[in-house]
Amino acid sequence: MILKGKAHRFGDDVNTDYIISGRYKFKTLDMKELATHVMEDLDPGFYSRVEEGDFIVAGSNFGCGSSREQAPLAIKYAGVSAVISESFARIYFRNSINNGLPSIVCDSSGIEDGDELEVDLENGTIKDLTRGTEIETSPLPKVMLDILNEGGLVPFINKHGRLPVE
Amino acid sequence: MGKTISEKILGAHAGGDVSAGDIVIAELDYMMAQDGTAPLAVRSFDGFKEGKVANPGRVAFCIDHSAPSPLKSVSDLHAIMRTFTGRYGLELNDIGSGVCHQVMLDRAHALPGSLVIGADSHTCTYGAVNAFATGVGSTDFAVGMLTGNLWFRVPETIKITIGGKLGAGVFSKDIALMLVGDITADGATYQALELSGSAISDLDLDGRLTISNLAVEMGAKAGLMEADEKTLEFFRGRTDRPIVPVTADGDAEYAKELQYDISDLAPQVAKPHTVDNVVPVEEVEGTPIAQGLVGTCTNGRLADLRAAAEVVKGAKVDTSVRMIVAPASREIMIKAVREGLIETFLEAGATVVPPGCACCVGTHQGVPSDGENVISTANRNFKGRMGNGEAFIYLASPATVAASCLEGRIADPRKHFES
Ligand code: SF4
Numbered sequence: 001m002i003l004k005g006k007a008h009r010f011g012d013d014v015n016t017d018y019i020i021s022g023r024y025k026f027k028t029l030d031m032k033e034l035a036t037h038v039m040e041d042l043d044p045g046f047y048s049r050v051e052e053g054d055f056i057v058a059g060s061n062f063g064c065g066s067s068r069e070q071a072p073l074a075i076k077y078a079g080v081s082a083v084i085s086e087s088f089a090r091i092y093f094r095n096s097i098n099n100g101l102p103s104i105v106c107d108s109s110g111i112e113d114g115d116e117l118e119v120d121l122e123n124g125t126i127k128d129l130t131r132g133t134e135i136e137t138s139p140l141p142k143v144m145l146d147i148l149n150e151g152g153l154v155p156f157i158n159k160h161g162r163l164p165v166e
Numbered sequence: 167m168g169k170t171i172s173e174k175i176l177g178a179h180a181g182g183d184v185s186a187g188d189i190v191i192a193e194l195d196y197m198m199a200q201d202g203t204a205p206l207a208v209r210s211f212d213g214f215k216e217g218k219v220a221n222p223g224r225v226a227f228c229i230d231h232s233a234p235s236p237l238k239s240v241s242d243l244h245a246i247m248r249t250f251t252g253r254y255g256l257e258l259n260d261i262g263s264g265v266c267h268q269v270m271l272d273r274a275h276a277l278p279g280s281l282v283i284g285a286d287s288h289t290c291t292y293g294a295v296n297a298f299a300t301g302v303g304s305t306d307f308a309v310g311m312l313t314g315n316l317w318f319r320v321p322e323t324i325k326i327t328i329g330g331k332l333g334a335g336v337f338s339k340d341i342a343l344m345l346v347g348d349i350t351a352d353g354a355t356y357q358a359l360e361l362s363g364s365a366i367s368d369l370d371l372d373g374r375l376t377i378s379n380l381a382v383e384m385g386a387k388a389g390l391m392e393a394d395e396k397t398l399e400f401f402r403g404r405t406d407r408p409i410v411p412v413t414a415d416g417d418a419e420y421a422k423e424l425q426y427d428i429s430d431l432a433p434q435v436a437k438p439h440t441v442d443n444v445v446p447v448e449e450v451e452g453t454p455i456a457q458g459l460v461g462t463c464t465n466g467r468l469a470d471l472r473a474a475a476e477v478v479k480g481a482k483v484d485t486s487v488r489m490i491v492a493p494a495s496r497e498i499m500i501k502a503v504r505e506g507l508i509e510t511f512l513e514a515g516a517t518v519v520p521p522g523c524a525c526c527v528g529t530h531q532g533v534p535s536d537g538e539n540v541i542s543t544a545n546r547n548f549k550g551r552m553g554n555g556e557a558f559i560y561l562a563s564p565a566t567v568a569a570s571c572l573e574g575r576i577a578d579p580r581k582h583f584e585s
Contacts, residue, residue, distance in 0.1 A: 061352035095303035
């Protein structure tokens with residue numbers, strides 16, 4: 001699968017409270033509604049700027065903080081196709097894959113805000129079309145790739161009738 | 167090669183010999199979800215083609231984050247939890263029971279040597295009682311309910327040895343903040359911590375739980391300690407389930423070993439807006455505060471309430487400050503009432519709210535106003551955490567919070583503990 005879109009640049013330690021604040025997530029299960037508040041405390045204009053297929057590009061430790069699965073869901077429902085970061089916090093990492101939102105680990109330092117990117121999930125490469133560079137990504141563990149390929153953990157279990165580890 | 171506590175507990179629950187880096191399916195002894203995560207777990211669960219809850223006796227739901235409900239929309243989410251627990255015969259700890267993590271301990275759901283998941287990142291708290299306990303999201307939790315199992319990557323372990331003796335007015339929270347400041351917010355990502363040493367053994371269970379609670383603020387998957395007589399004493403009379411404590415082998419392999427001596431440790435404060443932005447209290451003394459919170463799954467236990475009460479006893483909270491006290495569970499609140507601690511807080515002018523998360527995560531019971539500084543015993547000070555991105559949160563021990571509430575500015579608590 002090839003994903004194409006614009007980079008939206010964030011820094012290190014983007015925590016789940018920034019991604020979706022507790023003051024919204026306790027009120028609703030409507031992810032489209034939550035998505036309108038995504039990144040609000042960090043970048044209030046983000047939701048109105050982001051376009052279908054765009055990428056969030058961050059530094060290290062993306063998704064640190066709480067276990068709220070509303071974080072990757074709000075990102076996904078805002079139209080973001082993948083998050084590209086130097087590293088992810090553990091629970092967020094699992095949650096994003098479980099919901100079919102790719103978390104891509106690589107050296108993201110060369111990507112700047114607004115760059116046009118082309119991401120090849122299978123081959124693990126990112127082309128920065130604006131800068132004419134290519135970035136290698138770290139491969140996902142097989143168990144996570146298997147979940148991602150089925151679109152998430154619930155569809156995986158519905159299809160295979162077992163956990164994604166043989 | 168010897169094994170770490172994580173390798174042993176995960177191995178025992180996966181039915182085989184496992185080592186760091188392995189990916190295993192392990193059987194869960196207990197699982198917990200709260201009102202911020204359970205409704206979404208119910209929705210994930212409803213997405214399964216077929217199935218029911220595999221082990222209803224091993225699931226607890228807690229309504230603590232937004233309890234009692236401040237809004238109709240929240241009430242509707244609580245109703246989803248009540249319906250689901252009713253349908254499958256699951257334990258529901260409704261409003262007023264307390265913060266989910268303390269309920270899991272009070273009811274002896276998290277035992278030494280057991281494997282526990284919680285749909286809440288601070289599930290790592292029970293590492294202090296020797297449980298391999300880790301936070302998961304709602305979908306993993308739903309899978310746990312459906313199958314009774316979950317997949318895990320067996321973590322590498324950082325061994326942390328803490329020696330020395332805490333000075334008067336310095337507490338386990340100060341050790342925990344010092345560790346987060348030193349190891350940093352992502353210094354232990356994907357890894358487990360094993361904490362030991364004389365300073366850990368000297369602590370009562372309440373103090374140990376505070377340290378394991380902050381393990382996730384270093385990115386860790388678990389914050390494990392060995393069980394000792396104090397641990398076993400806590401569980402005595404609370405459960406008939408077998409207790410099988412697990413110790414690390416002397417020749418276990420560690421990713422890293424760290425040593426600390428806390429004899430000269432000063433009270434610590436984490437400044438806005440990251441938990442690892444830690445300084446000694448002297449550096450922030452005098453910063454005006456508008457609100458103080460004593461409570462949460464970090465510091466709402468009896469030892470914490472006693473320390474805060476000792477500071478405010480016979481004194482008055484400054485008129486510029488709202489001091490909020492939230493006992494971590496109903497059991498703790500009852501004990502605090504009997505000991506007279508609640509009376510002490512009320513006489514000092516504090517507001518005591520029901521057992522639960524209080525204003526920790528910005529849902530209710532004390533959202534700060536723009537530009538206000540809050541000093542809190544909680545574990546997170548992220549911008550917006552308490553419901554207002556224009557407020558500033560400082561984290562400290564219950565004694566430091568209480569001392570600050572009396573003065574209306576961040577204060578060194580040690581003067582209240584000099585003998
Ligand atoms: S007290 Fe705070 S940190 Fe603990 S479970 Fe509640 S909201 Fe989370």
